[in-house]
Amino acid sequence: MTFVSVVLDLAIDKALDYSVPPEWQGKLLRGAHVEVPVRNKMHSGYVLELKESSCFSPVKPVHGILADADLIPPDLFDLALWMARYYCTPLRQVLKTILPASIRSHMEHKQQLFVMRLKTREELQEYCKEMRNRSPAQAAILDEMLLVKKGILLTELLEKSKASRSSVKSLIAKGLLQVDSVRIDRSPLEGAEYCRTKPKKLNPEQAKALQEIKSSLESRMFETHLIHGVTGSGKTEVYLQAIETALQIGQGVIMLVPEIALTQQTIERFRSRFEGKIAVLHYRLSHGERCDEWHRIRRGEAKVVIGARSAVFSPMPNLGLIIVDEEHEHSYKQGDEMPCYQARDIAVLRGKMNKATVLLGSATPSIESHYNASRGKYKLHTLKARADTASLPVVSIVDMAPEFAKARGFTNFSEKLLEGIKDRWQKGEQVLLFLNRRGYHTTLFCKECKKAVQCQHCDLSLTYHMHENALSCHLCGYRMAPPPKACIRCRSPNPMKFQGVGTELIEKSLQALFPGVRCLRMDADTTRHKGSHQRLLRAFATGKADILIGTQMIAKGLHFPQVTLVGVLNSDASLNMPDFRASEGVFQLLTQVAGRAGRGEFPGEVIIQTFMPDNSTIQLAAAQDYNAFYREEIKIREAFGYPPFSQLVKLLVSGENESQTKAFAEKVRRDLIQKLTKEYEVLPVLPSGYARVKGQYRLQFLVRGPSTGPVSKILENIGPIPKKLRVRIDINPSSTYF
Ligand SMILES: [Zn+2]
Ligand SMILES: [Zn+2]
Numbered sequence: 143m144t145f146v147s148v149v150l151d152l153a154i155d156k157a158l159d160y161s162v163p164p165e166w167q168g169k170l171l172r173g174a175h176v177e178v179p180v181r182n183k184m185h186s187g188y189v190l191e192l193k194e195s196s197c198f199s200p201v202k203p204v205h206g207i208l209a210d211a212d213l214i215p216p217d218l219f220d221l222a223l224w225m226a227r228y229y230c231t232p233l234r235q236v237l238k239t240i241l242p243a244s245i246r247s248h249m250e251h252k253q254q255l256f257v258m259r260l261k262t263r264e265e266l267q268e269y270c271k272e273m274r275n276r277s278p279a280q281a282a283i284l285d286e287m288l289l290v291k292k293g294i295l296l297t298e299l300l301e302k303s304k305a306s307r308s309s310v311k312s313l314i315a316k317g318l319l320q321v322d323s324v325r326i327d328r329s330p331l332e333g334a335e336y337c338r339t340k341p342k343k344l345n346p347e348q349a350k351a352l353q354e355i356k357s358s359l360e361s362r363m364f365e366t367h368l369i370h371g372v373t374g375s376g377k378t379e380v381y382l383q384a385i386e387t388a389l390q391i392g393q394g395v396i397m398l399v400p401e402i403a404l405t406q407q408t409i410e411r412f413r414s415r416f417e418g419k420i421a422v423l424h425y426r427l428s429h430g431e432r433c434d435e436w437h438r439i440r441r442g443e444a445k446v447v448i449g450a451r452s453a454v455f456s457p458m459p460n461l462g463l464i465i466v467d468e469e470h471e472h473s474y475k476q477g478d479e480m481p482c483y484q485a486r487d488i489a490v491l492r493g494k495m496n497k498a499t500v501l502l503g504s505a506t507p508s509i510e511s512h513y514n515a516s517r518g519k520y521k522l523h524t525l526k527a528r529a530d531t532a533s534l535p536v537v538s539i540v541d542m543a544p545e546f547a548k549a550r551g552f553t554n555f556s557e558k559l560l561e562g563i564k565d566r567w568q569k570g571e572q573v574l575l576f577l578n579r580r581g582y583h584t585t586l587f588c589k590e591c592k593k594a595v596q597c598q599h600c601d602l603s604l605t606y607h608m609h610e611n612a613l614s615c616h617l618c619g620y621r622m623a624p625p626p627k628a629c630i631r632c633r634s635p636n637p638m639k640f641q642g643v644g645t646e647l648i649e650k651s652l653q654a655l656f657p658g659v660r661c662l663r664m665d666a667d668t669t670r671h672k673g674s675h676q677r678l679l680r681a682f683a684t685g686k687a688d689i690l691i692g693t694q695m696i697a698k699g700l701h702f703p704q705v706t707l708v709g710v711l712n713s714d715a716s717l718n719m720p721d722f723r724a725s726e727g728v729f730q731l732l733t734q735v736a737g738r739a740g741r742g743e744f745p746g747e748v749i750i751q752t753f754m755p756d757n758s759t760i761q762l763a764a765a766q767d768y769n770a771f772y773r774e775e776i777k778i779r780e781a782f783g784y785p786p787f788s789q790l791v792k793l794l795v796s797g798e799n800e801s802q803t804k805a806f807a808e809k810v811r812r813d814l815i816q817k818l819t820k821e822y823e824v825l826p827v828l829p830s831g832y833a834r835v836k837g838q839y840r841l842q843f844l845v846r847g848p849s850t851g852p853v854s855k856i857l858e859n860i861g862p863i864p865k866k867l868r869v870r871i872d873i874n875p876s877s878t879y880f
Pocket of ligand 1: 590632
């Protein structure tokens with residue numbers, strides 16, 4: 143092959159042809175990162191295609207190869223091209239998401255400190271000349287650096303150049319070289335204890351689902367299965383046996399779980415079945431660990447990958463099965479950074495590209511997935527029975543208005559919940575209490591001007607943390623310690639008033655109500671340190687506490703057989719969010735939380751405290767009636783034209799200067815209105831739910847229409863974005879408010 147067509151980062155729809163110099167022929171593969179001249183300037187791009195001839199002649203030669211020519215497996219390269227178009231993101235940035243940082247910087251296995259050039263060869267040659275007399279040691283190092291392809295081990299470099307570490311350091315300080323560290327061969331699973339489990343006997347519902355999944359796997363056809371199984375119905379056992387089948391016929395498997403559920407509990411369960419074949423990917427891995435795991439997968443040594451969102455990009459050879467557990471989870475969507483991809487959608491797409499079987503599972507499937515199943519796009523399997531002997535918990539709703547009246551003001555616990563806690567504590571059973579707010583008090587406000595103390599940098603009230611006696615911002619970490627005695631705004635001499643309840647306060651009041659009760663609290667404050675998350679879960683699982691209080695962290699996927707009572711202290715705030723997914727989110731959360739009760743041999747009870755006892759979402763969640771909720775929700779979505787009956791694009795513009803930010807958002811909006819057809823509705827520019835974060839004003843608008851393609855096409859060319867402004871294009875955002 144003597145020619146290649148190359149796509150540049152920013153214009154992937156227009157490939158350019160180049161000739162391949164003889165020395166690189168046969169080495170340049172599809173997806174290779176190359177440097178090519180465009181109008182006499184060098185640009186980086188990727189090889190899209192190899193070809194015998196070019197319609198444009200003469201063409202210029204490829205100037206350089208920037209990375210290992212076969213770094214990106216072909217299926218991932220195709221995926222990257224698709225994502226660049228669909229998510230309206232430069233290819234380079236997509237590849238940054240797909241490939242781990244350690245792989246992109248070309249670190250290799252078992253290396254410790256790796257030195258790389260930060261300048262082109264030409265520039266280094268210049269420096270080398272200059273330094274020859276002044277600093278021969280540094281010149282010697284540069285000589286070596288000019289000989290290597292991409293970089294060299296520090297130890298090797300020092301040996302060859304006979305220079306000292308300090309000479310290397312000064313070259314790094316000058317910005318000519320760069321050094322990166324890698325830990326050697328550290329498997330993230332090392333040292334973890336586990337006990338072996340054997341495949342369990344399936345009940346008829348599970349067996350039927352597995353049978354159909356097996357036939358998809360064996361026929362090597364792209365097919366998506368949605369397993370709708372109540373909490374505790376044994377979805378995981380179906381996953382495990384499906385994986386076994388895939389492995390028996392030589393296929394690779396990717397299994398996605400929400401980051402929060404990627405606990406030792408989950409990993410152990412999989413590891414015990416598929417010893418030695420598992421790779422685990424999550425954000426707590428060091429660069430070196432991640433690099434090792436990536437290569438193990440790429441070489442086909444690890445046949446099963448378990449990981450959070452980005453594990454969907456694993457370079458698994460012969461990919462045959464992709465599982466997305468808790469497919470409704472919002473953490474599968476990357477919303478804070480482009481490409482704003484949805485890992486569940488990527489899983490289905492990779493399945494299609496690789497003729498693989500895709501398995502989505504949830505107790506509360508997303509409205510979109512269930513809609514796809516109802517239209518026959520996905521195969522639906524319903525698991526109604528709880529596996530083993532466990533039965534669904536009894537759920538009751540407690541109206542808090544009369545409780546407040548009884549307490550002559552305010553109370554955190556209804557009588558029913560208090561009695562329930564007392565009863566379980568006396569019997570030695572465990573209780574889980576859920577509250578979606580951390581801290582002690584959620585606001586400190588002035589009785590005079592009625593304003594809460596706000597963060598200086600964000601549009602958010604500060605939360606009081608008693609343990610630190612400080613107010614803190616949950617968006618940017620800004621702290622005010624100790625809290626102000628008087629109002630900063632109106633200077634009223636009257637004392638300020640704390641309001642709103644967080645997990646920390648609940649913990650303290652339980653200890654006051656039940657002296658001697660052992661409480662554990664799990665929220666972002668108590669899990670800040672590495673391993674603390676696992677430690678808390680283990681402590682609770684082994685009976686070292688009577689009550690576990692927590693935020694949504696405790697709602698998901700945990701299995702505690704001794705828990706017989708779950709209390710939801712208050713989740714009304716989330717229902718009042720102006721977001722079309724608010725009810726769905728609350729329904730899912732309540733169902734998940736309720737599902738933590740009665741997973742062992744004792745029956746479970748759930749108590750939901752609310753000021754909206756008649757709200758249908760709360761009632762349907764209490765009744766654990768997903769189908770009724772789906773029927774109600776899908777009607778609303780259709781009536782108001784929300785997904786899955788339309789597609790949404792959210793454009794968020796942020797900047798320090800409010801009027802400049804708004805002006806740019808308005809300009810883009812006008813542009814879209816002008817260019818889009820009448821089927822598209824461009825909603826007004828509004829402040830985001832977080833109107834200001836870290837000093838940046840955030841303005842956004844939504845576009846709604848039959849597909850996102852035409853919107854992306856226009857947004858791709860919005861022209862130069864003013865300096866100091868940031869634009870984020872979110873295709874099918876998970877929230878229309880934040
Ligand atoms: Zn005031
Ligand atoms: Zn802040």
